[in-house]
Amino acid sequence: GQQLNQSPQSMFIQEGEDVSMNCTSSSIFNTWLWYKQEPGEGPVLLIALYKAGELTSNGRLTAQFGITRKDSFLNISASIPSDVGIYFCAGQDSNYQLIWGAGTKLIIKP
Amino acid sequence: ETGVTQTPRHLVMGMTNKKSLKCEQHLGHNAMYWYKQSAKKPLELMFVYNFKEQTENNSVPSRFSPECPNSSHLFLHLHTLQPEDSALYLCASSQEAKKNAYGYTFGSGTRLTVV
Numbered sequence: 749g750q751q752l753n754q755s756p757q758s759m760f761i762q763e764g765e766d767v768s769m770n771c772t773s774s775s776i777f778n779t780w781l782w783y784k785q786e787p788g789e790g791p792v793l794l795i796a797l798y799k800a801g802e803l804t805s806n807g808r809l810t811a812q813f814g815i816t817r818k819d820s821f822l823n824i825s826a827s828i829p830s831d832v833g834i835y836f837c838a839g840q841d842s843n844y845q846l847i848w849g850a851g852t853k854l855i856i857k858p
Numbered sequence: 859e860t861g862v863t864q865t866p867r868h869l870v871m872g873m874t875n876k877k878s879l880k881c882e883q884h885l886g887h888n889a890m891y892w893y894k895q896s897a898k899k900p901l902e903l904m905f906v907y908n909f910k911e912q913t914e915n916n917s918v919p920s921r922f923s924p925e926c927p928n929s930s931h932l933f934l935h936l937h938t939l940q941p942e943d944s945a946l947y948l949c950a951s952s953q954e955a956k957k958n959a960y961g962y963t964f965g966s967g968t969r970l971t972v973v
Contacts, residue, residue: 790964
């Protein structure tokens with residue numbers, strides 16, 4: 749079946765650093781989504797991307813829909829303590845199937 | 859209340875017990891979903907209901923039995939579970955299934971431990 753490879757699996761960073769994570773697949777997707785899950789909560793949508801090459805920002809977050817439609821990345825600039833959590837990518841294919849990455853756990857060192 | 863509410867938040871059950879998870883959404887959505895979340899793994903879609911009809915069952919063992927009495931409520935009935943079924947069970951809703959993936963709203967989940 750379809751799979752998304754999300755990397756890195758986890759990140760230990762200092763407050764103020766920039767963060768970058770990505771998802772790749774052998775399959776083409778029509779929509780890329782990025783979610784954040786905080787401890788004890790369900791995932792919350794951060795950014796949705798609908799077109800190849802699209803670059804979208806949400807505050808300090810920026811995500812891009814890869815030109816090949818097989819990948820996407822998420823950048824967080826100037827990280828702050830409340831950025832901790834698990835970030836998930838998800839791709840939706842032409843059959844509206846939503847395929848999820850395994851998540852990137854972000855930990856910020858004080 | 860607003861959003862998607864799941865109860866209980868935590869559940870510990872023996873392998874011979876029968877329990878139910880409840881999900882309620884106050885968003886006026888027509889599709890509801892059950893997902894299983896295990897550590898360091900992608901979310902696994904279990905069941906999809908669209909306008910109260912089950913439209914997807916992703917080869918889920920029969921010890922998990924969903925019920926959707928109306929568009930606002932979704933249950934997951936559990937019986938004779940195995941320890942490997944321990945996980946976070948997430949409910950989600952959206953306007954309509956098979957569309958608008960950006961429109962998923964998740965509940966906070968039920969942390970299930972099978973002993």
